[in-house]
Each structure stands twice: as C-alpha cells, then as structure tokens.
Amino acid sequence: MTTRPANVLASVDLGSNSFRLQICENNNGQLKVIDSFKQMVRFAAGLDEQKILSEESQLRAIECLARFGERLHGFHPEQVRVVATNTFRVAKNIAQFIPKAEAALGFPIDVIAGREEARLIYTGVVHTLPPKGEQMLVIDIGGGSTEFVIGSELKPSHTESLPLGCVTYSMRFFQNKIGNKDFSAAVSAARNEIQRIAKQMKEAGWDLAVGTSGSAKSIRDVLAAEYPQDADITLDGMKKLAERIIDAGSVKKAKFTDLKAERIEVFAGGLAVMMAAFEELGIKKMMVTEAALRDGVFYDLIGRNLNEDMRDQTVAEFQKRYHVSTNQAERVANTAQIFMESLCLARKVPVQEANKWKQLINWAARLHEIGVDIAHTGYHKHSAYILENADMPGFSRKEQTTLAHLVLGHRGDTKKMNDIIGNNDILWYAVLSLRLAALFCRARLPLALPEQTQLRHESGKGFTLKISAEWLKQHPLIDDALNYESSQWQKLTAPLTTQRV
Template sequence: MGTILALDKDVSGKNASDLVAAVDLGSNSFRMVVAQVVQTPSGTQLRPIDTLRESVRLAAGLTDNKLLGNEAYQRGITAIRRFGERIRGFDPSKIRAVATNTLRVAKNASSFIQEAEAALGFPIEIIAGVEEARLIYIGAAHEVPAVHGNRLVVDIGGGSTELIIGKGYEPKLMESLYIGCVSHSLRFFPKGNIDSHAFKEAELAARREIQVISGAYLKSGWKQVIGSSGTARALAELIADNNLGGQADSLTMGRVNGSSGLITREGLRALKKHLLKYEHISQVELIGLKDDRRSVWPGGLAIMIAVFEELGIESMEVTDAALRLGVLYDLLGRSQHDDMRFVTVEQFMQRYIVDREQAKRVGNLAAEFLAQLPKPEEESRADNIALLQWAANLHEIGLSISHNGYHKHSAYIAGNADMPGFSKNDQARLAALLIGHAGKLGKLANNPIFSDWRMLFCLRLAQVLCRGRSDGNLPKVKVSEHNGSYLVSLSKEWADEHPLTEFSLQKEAAEWERIGRPYSISLK
C-alpha cells in the first residue's frame, strides 16, 4: 500500500479549508458530495464540485430477521472505501456522514458502522426518521425557487418516505413513513413479477400509511410541491423522456429553474398503464429506464401515486438536492454556531418546565470539572462539553412525570423522543448520561458500549454539590483522574459545615468503588 499524504489542497485545486463533504448512506444508494464554501454579499453558499454515487441496494440485502446479508454488507463497505479515498486528508470538522432507514433497523448495523467508519476514516451517524426529514427539507429549500407560503417536500427513499411541510428554510411538519421503493418492490413485486392486483395492493398499503398524517398536512396546506429523491428524479425523467406527462418540455423547463424535472398525475397514470402491459420487470421497455432502477421503480411508482392521491397533488417539481445538501448546510450551521441541537434542547427545556438556574448551575460546574481532567488525543473536548451541558440542561425533565426515579424518565425521553439535530448516537450518549447522573451505576458498568465515564463523573459530582439549588457558598473543588480512578479535593472546614454534602460525597465514592472504579475524597 502506498503512502497516504494529508494535502493542504484538494485535487480540484481548491483550498481544503474551503471544502466540506456529506456522505449519505441510503437504503438503495450511497452518495457523497464535496462542495466549496463560498462567501457572498447575501450570505454563505455551497457550490458542489464533486459527487459520487454507488448503487449498493442495502435494503434489498436485509434478511427476514433484519440482518444485512453478506453480499449487501460487502457492497456497502467496498463503496465506502472508495468514498474514503476521495475525502482522505479532510478536516474531520468538515465531514458529516449519515445513515438512514436500513441501518436504523438492521440488527447488525453496529458492526457494519464500525467497519464502515474504518473504511471511510470518519464517524458515521445513524439518524432518526424525523431528523432525516428535517435535513431533506433544508437541502430542498436551498435548491428550489423561493415561494410565498408553505412548501411540501416528498422524499421516497429505499426504505422510508419522508414528507415535510415548511416555510422558507424552516420545516414545520415532519414525518417519516416505513415505506420505500426497495422495501415496497420486494414486498409486492417479488422476483420482479408484475400484475394489476399486486400493484393495487402496493398502492393501498402506501395510502394507508399516508392517511395517518394526511389530515394535518391538508389542514396546513402548501403553495409548492417538491420531490427530492432519486425515485422522484427517475419518475420525472421517465415521464419526460417517454413524453407521458402531456408537457414534453417540462424536464428542460424544470432544470432551468434549479430542479431536474416535473411529475404530473397524468404522467404517473401513464407510467402505471405502461408498466401493467408486462408480466416481469425485465421486459419493460421505457426510454431512460436505468438498470440500477429497474428492480425498484415499481414500488416507488406505487408510493408516489399514493402520495398524489391522498394529498390531492396534481404536479410536483423535482430536485436532486435532498439529504446530502441538507447535511452540508446543517454542518455549516454547526460551524457558524447555529447548531440545531441547541435549539432542540431549548425547546425541551420549555416543554418540560426546567429549572433553568439549576440546569445552568450544574452544567457550568460539570464543565469546570471536565476542564480540569486530562484530554485524550482522540477526544473533542468542545463537543463533549456541549454534550455535558445538554445533559445538565435536560437532567431534570423527568420531574414532569414523577419525582420518584425521575432520572429514568429523563433518560427515556431523551432516548426516544424526536430530537431534531441529534443523531441516534447523540441521543444514546445523552440518555446514558441522564440515566447515570443519579442513582446506581451498575447498569452502565455492565454496558460495554458506554465510554463517557469522565463526563458522567463530572455530572454526578456537580449534581451532588448543587443539591441546595443555590449559587451561594459552593466550595472550591479540584478534581483529577489517573488510570480510571478519581480524586476529589475540597476544604475540610467547608465539609464540616455541610455534613449532608459530605455524607453524599462519601456515598458517591462508595458507589464508584462498587463498580471497580477507585474514588477518593481529600479533605484539607
């Protein structure tokens, strides 16, 4: 193997510091986009300079017991390895890789992600369906012409379909449904067989899913409809290339306006009629039907028809921006201190009526303790301080349910709620800190995945010291760590004047000792 060089410049000649990249591990295709960050008088823009796409058909390789089969697994890793070469040498803060529905449901997703991260060279986040919807909307909103009023964005992926209503760049209604072009095609058109009964069943199944949300969406209304997925683009191109939509020039017109086509109700009906002439997908003759789409477009067509019928849509513009561009703009927002996760935490604090003074008190003290501890080379201290303070801000949200065992309720909410901006891993880490910030440590000690012990130590200590819920008379505390053992040093005089706190610290030390982590208290 040759020597790997970290370059100051990308092969395109652009300064690497000006480049960002997004990796989208979808259920049907893996995609990557590299873009240049351009500062203009009107604000920051992203100019894509390179794209990669691999048809890995991950969802098609999902077995009945929700495991990724070996062939799909290896196709995915091979594609990611090629992506990794393209972004080798990039600053980790300029890369964001996300995985969607198939890796949300696959039981062996963790082993795949571990191997994929090694192949890519960067962390990979598995994002929740609603977070995927949010990012899709952001990407589409930045790519299509502006409109006064609401817009509806529909993204039919391989394993899920996202529907979002928003205004400007802000999503308002977000839903992720478990229907996708790959899963639907496998379910209703097994082995590529086609008949009118199967197609009707595929439509009805999709309509039942959409009916659950249609009332709220129709009530909200929209002025513009955007299709943002590979499925939407493929359907628009088939309609235009085969002159099935009654508007032969619609594809060209759409591209001029920043989209890549137009889907009409008439065009969808014509595609369905043409499809049902055949008994097997391999026999279908359509101009522009690509081989990598041949096996999955019947399911996508059925879902799109269901969307049009249930929501009363007549025509839909199509853009190819979607998730990848949304990931880039969200990444850019984080670097410019416009991180959606801070907004989400703020909304949760309002919703669960958090004692803000106490949350701030605990968070500041916990961050002060973390700053005193050694920083391993692989740790992002800024990211961990942010996570630690989010945990402090949310550690008492469970009180809205019950004081008894409130930390368990806090952890359940953080681990299971829709939290825009947070990846699944973010939420899992946050929930672990919340379940562990009070009470016994046994469950976390038996969890081989949990690794945020240093942060948990800081959070628990801050929570003990702030029990009085007052800023006054807090002691000067020094903390240190060596090989997993902790030392807490404070004034003996202060401890003598605060017997409850001293007793609580001794109990805390005993709890850590119980799980095999030495914890000493020094009173001088």
C-alpha cells in the same frame, strides 16, 4: 498528509438504495460542488424477513465506504458529516456492522431518525428552492422510507417518515412479472401507511408540492421523455407509466426513454409509492428539485460551524416543553464542564475529543431534569427514556443514546452503569462529572467551587477529588453527600476518593 482547506466540506449519505459522497466549497453560505461519488449499493435488498443484513450486502457497503474513505483523506472530522438512514435504523445486526463501516470510511456514522432525515431533506430544499412565503409539501421516496415535510420557513412545521421505499416495495410486490393485481396491491399498501398522516398533512395544507431524490427525479425524467408537454409529475401521467409496465410485464420490457439502468430494478416500487401519495393526499401536480438529504447535511454542518447549531435550538425547546428550571440547568452544566475539563486535562485527552464531550455534558445537564415533568420519583429514568426515544432535530441516534446514558447515570446506584459503559473511560468521566455537578448544585442556589478544586483519574486506582476542607466545613450537606457518593463508587473498579486539603 495534505489537509483540506477549512471551507471544504464533505457529506456522506448512506441510503437504503445508494451511498453518496459529495464534496463542496462553502463560500459564505454558497455551496459549490467540487466532487461527487454515487454507488447503488442496494443496502435494503440485503435485509431478510427477520431484518438481518446479509454478508453480501455488508461486503458491498464496506467496499463502497473504503473507496469513499480514500477520497476523504485529509479532511478533519469537523469538515465531514456522515448520515445513515432507514436500513441502518431497522437492521437488527447493524451494531456489529457499524464499527467495520466506520473503520473503512475513517469517520463516525450518525444513524438519524426518520423525522430528522425529513428535517434535513427540507433544509436542503428550502436553501435551494426558497418558498417565498408559499407552504411547501416535500416528499422524498428513498430506498427504505419516505419522508413527508410541510413548511414555509427555514424550519418545517410538520415532519413524518413512513416505512415505504422504492427498494422494499419493488422487492415486496414486483419480484416476478408485474400485473395489474400486483400494482394495485402495492399502491393500496402504501396508501394504508400514508393514511396515518394524511389528515394532519391535509389540515396543514400546501401551495406547492415538491419531489426530491432518485424516485421523484426518475419519474419526472421518464414522464418528460414520454410526454414532453407535461413538465411536472401528475397522477394521470403516472397511471400511464403504470399501465405501460403492466402491459409489458416489467419495467425493463417497458423500455422507458431516459430511465437510467440503475433505476430499472426499483422504478416500479417508487412509482407505486408516489401514486399512493398523490391519491391519498390529493396532490394535483408536483415539481422536482435536485436538492436532497446531502444538501441539508451541508447546510446543517455549516450552521454548526457558525455556532447556529440546530441541536442547541432543540435543547432550548425541550427545556421549554418540559418546564425545566434553566437557572438550575445552567448551574449544573457549568459545574459539570469544570469537572470534565479537569479530568481531560489531567489525562491529556485530545482537545477536539474533550470539546465534543464537554458539549454532550452541557446538553445532558440542561436536559437532565426533563423527566421531573412526568414524576419526581425516578425522574432520571423518565429523562433518559425521553432522550432515547424522542424526535430531537439535529441529534443523531448515537448522540441521543449517549445523552440518555449520561442522564440515567447522573443519580442513583452506579452499578447499573457497568453494563452500559464497560471500559469506556471517557464516558465514565462524563457520568462522574455530571453526578458531582448535580450533587454540588443540589441546593439549587448559585455556587462557586473553591479554588484549586481538581478531579483526577489514575488507571487502576480510581478517581480523586481534591477540594478545600475548610469549604466543606461550610457546606456540611455537600460533605455528607460526597461521602455517600464515594460509597457508591466503591462498588465499581474505579473508586472515588475525596482528598480534603
């Protein structure tokens, strides 16, 4: 199989309306698009009232992903990032769909939170449209959600995501002939949602409003064709478009110039949401940029490859926010990675997979005590809850869930992890490595493990910790703790034995 040059990267954006694949060359931070694919999957249209995805919508998605997967042959995992947005967040049967989707595509799918989506959108905009000191309000109307971002630097100051989308609003309000009452109801419903964030957005203020993605571009294109004197989106211009739709009874019958056929079904929903944003936030005019989520994914991916990982910044910020002892966190992180490396080497875990888990353990160790800021009793449960539910820029939902599982499992009864982990050996390795690290570092003092310390796993026999007997005599509290830890693992199918040598 032909491999791709290291500077060739791919992003896959699994939106609620369309799926997009884009391939770029990275030339010292300058991106050159060399290939792109887009398919209007209308994924959100497959959701019923109970938020269950239909078989038909799943089939459309799988067929598209299989085509994308064929184009991604030869790419290494570190060259590809796949992000999924609102429909993947809300669909109740998405857990059953994702394995099939990943198999078709050939790469893991990161379901990202709304605010993470907003951050990535802003990252794409700020790299392609530098604000030059101006405060920007960026609005991205997707198929199932709308992101609102304010910022003037590389990192935004405000990120919000609301459940407003061109697909969901078109389905909700514009299934039949469109009348004035329908349009007013759609705009009012959207304004009610936007009202939740309007005060803080207005207080932050902005100098420039920027629209991104399909709805904003289609509104701009139609306005430019119908009213050439207007280069930007304005509320008056959008009202004229709405009146024309209402007079005609549908978007199709309005026969707008420069409205792509693929946008006809969802145009009214996007227009209503944009009008609501203008009215509720008091926006005067908006320019439109070609930058979008996929561009932000590329720049984020470049940052990860340059060791400028947003996730590292987030971990540092969480440590500061929750008053974590960074010295203790570092001790636990370093010790946990030693144990994890020992397990991975013994079982010949592929280097890339081992490095991924060592990185996850590092973050989990650095954040395992954030719950102490809430209460010391059961702090690991508080820590896990925060990691599962907080907005963590740079992290996918799957990564956050894994961190939460690691932190939840780092202390307490091991039986609680049986249902969570099941037969996932590598996750058991990570949990045990973090548990032992917390145990060995409990004195919160500098600690050097004795030479020849090894942690091994044999299928069907469990774990064996090989460690100096003399060293344990000098550390009786750790020796006692190891005995108790062994008793905890006796409850599982993979017991832990301490071999004193």
